[in-house]
Amino acid sequence: MADVLRSDVMLAFAVMTAVTVAARLGGFWLMSYVPVTPRVRRMLDALPGSIIVAAALPVAVNGGPVVMFAILAAIAATIVSRNDFIAVIVGMAVAAAARAAGFGG
Amino acid sequence: MTSKLIKAPAYWAKDAIWPGIVAIGPMLPGTLAFGMAFGALCAQKQFSLAEVEVMMAFVYGGLSQFVAVQAWPDHLTASSIATLALLTLTVNIRFGLMSASLRSWFGTLPRWQSYPSMLLVTDGGWLAATRYRDHGGANAWFFVGGGLVLYFLWLVAAIPGYVLAEQLADPRKYGVDLAMPAFYAAMLVPAWKGLRRAIPWGVAGIVALGVHWLVPGWWFIIIGAISGAVSAGLMQPDDTAREPLHG
Numbered sequence: 001m002a003d004v005l006r007s008d009v010m011l012a013f014a015v016m017t018a019v020t021v022a023a024r025l026g027g028f029w030l031m032s033y034v035p036v037t038p039r040v041r042r043m044l045d046a047l048p049g050s051i052i053v054a055a056a057l058p059v060a061v062n063g064g065p066v067v068m069f070a071i072l073a074a075i076a077a078t079i080v081s082r083n084d085f086i087a088v089i090v091g092m093a094v095a096a097a098a099r100a101a102g103f104g105g
Numbered sequence: 106m107t108s109k110l111i112k113a114p115a116y117w118a119k120d121a122i123w124p125g126i127v128a129i130g131p132m133l134p135g136t137l138a139f140g141m142a143f144g145a146l147c148a149q150k151q152f153s154l155a156e157v158e159v160m161m162a163f164v165y166g167g168l169s170q171f172v173a174v175q176a177w178p179d180h181l182t183a184s185s186i187a188t189l190a191l192l193t194l195t196v197n198i199r200f201g202l203m204s205a206s207l208r209s210w211f212g213t214l215p216r217w218q219s220y221p222s223m224l225l226v227t228d229g230g231w232l233a234a235t236r237y238r239d240h241g242g243a244n245a246w247f248f249v250g251g252g253l254v255l256y257f258l259w260l261v262a263a264i265p266g267y268v269l270a271e272q273l274a275d276p277r278k279y280g281v282d283l284a285m286p287a288f289y290a291a292m293l294v295p296a297w298k299g300l301r302r303a304i305p306w307g308v309a310g311i312v313a314l315g316v317h318w319l320v321p322g323w324w325f326i327i328i329g330a331i332s333g334a335v336s337a338g339l340m341q342p343d344d345t346a347r348e349p350l351h352g
Contacts (some may be wrong), residue, residue, distance in 0.1 A: 004155045004156070005148040005155055005156060005158065005159065007180040009156055011186065012181055013156075013159055013164060014161050014163075015171070015189070015190045016189060017164050020164055020165065020200070021164050021194045021224065023196070024223050024224055025223050026201050026222070027200070027201030027203065027204040027205035028204035028205060028207060028208055028220070029220075031208035031209075032210070036209060039341060041292070042337045042338055044209075044334070044339040045333050046302075046306075046336075047330065048145055048206075048235050048292070049293060049296050049306040049309070050309035050331075050337075051199055051330040051333075052310075053306045053310040053313065053324070053329075054291055054309040054312070054313035054326050054327075054330040054332075055228075055289070055313075055329075055330070056285075056286045056290070056327045057310040057314060058314050059286065060270055060286060061314060062211075063282075064111075067239055067282070067286070069285065070283045070286075070287065071146065071286050071287060074290045075290045075291070078290065078295075082295075083131075084130075084291040085131040087291035088135055088287045088288050088291065089134070090287070091278035091280070091284070091286065091290070092138075092279065092283045092287065093280060094280070095277075095283040096189060096278065096280035097309075099277065
């Protein structure tokens with residue numbers, strides 16, 4: 001096959017890689033110039049939960065009832081079992097079962 | 106003032122490799138399924154397997170790869186490549202926030218160790234490492250060991266998906282699209298430290314929903330996340346916030 005690695009596709013991948021590497025290294029690099037005051041400390045402490053909620057909530061709301069119900073099931077499974085692994089399996093299983101039963105979304 | 110535990114500087118000791126891998130263990134089935142679904146999508150979009158592997162190895166951002174391949178143009182031009190780059194940036198710029206938060210830990214290492222480590226930042230690896238750090242951990246191998254396992258699993262995961270593309274055409278049937286959200290949700294539960302500490306999460310969620318409604322694309326992640334963090338910075342320090350050792 002002549003086009004196992006198409007050059008225009010490789011160029012697009014290179015640009016996407018550059019952007020992603022810049023994001024991964026850039027935040028770390030920038031923080032060497034930011035003094036960690038108590039205020040910055042509080043911002044960093046709030047970051048994990050904020051990223052999770054900001055990334056997942058619109059997707060969940062957009063995903064419809066099946067996705068929201070599966071996420072609630074995963075949260076319930078975490079509270080009961082304190083086990084991330086079980087939570088992921090429960091979330092996937094609930095969504096797969098609901099869709100197999102004919103629920104859309 | 107909140108008296109914060111001064112956390113130990115980073116060091117390397119091999120005894121954290123296994124605990125680091127165990128901590129990202131719950132991510133492994135989801136990563137495998139996600140990678141397989143991506144391989145199947147790429148097969149449908151007429152990418153060669155070699156191209157898929159180059160993308161897995163270098164771009165290394167699952168959600169951004171999905172979004173980019175779904176939006177892949179029939180003919181690549183300078184402007185369509187710029188569009189793909191912007192799309193990738195809006196999805197992946199959250200990695201910059203994550204690596205920024207790792208500065209207080211990895212910043213004590215020599216640069217030739219800390220910067221390559223940041224290339225392994227992913228949602229799951231970072232979340233697990235953040236939880237470890239919150240409990241006073243400082244061993245860099247915890248993050249790097251788990252991160253390497255996630256990376257190599259991601260590399261191989263696309264291959265069975267590419268080969269089995271026909272059977273995996275609809276990953277939603279198996280609930281694969283829930284693997285990441287369910288893991289996120291599971292990580293929120295132990296991070297819960299009372300309603301007051303969750304106010305920034307509420308801000309992040311409301312802003313993200315609003316941006317998602319109003320602005321096309323993936324800006325809602327970064328704008329929502331920054332809004333949540335800034336609101337935490339604007340809030341009065343919480344003198345009573347002491348991290349309980351036993352949840």
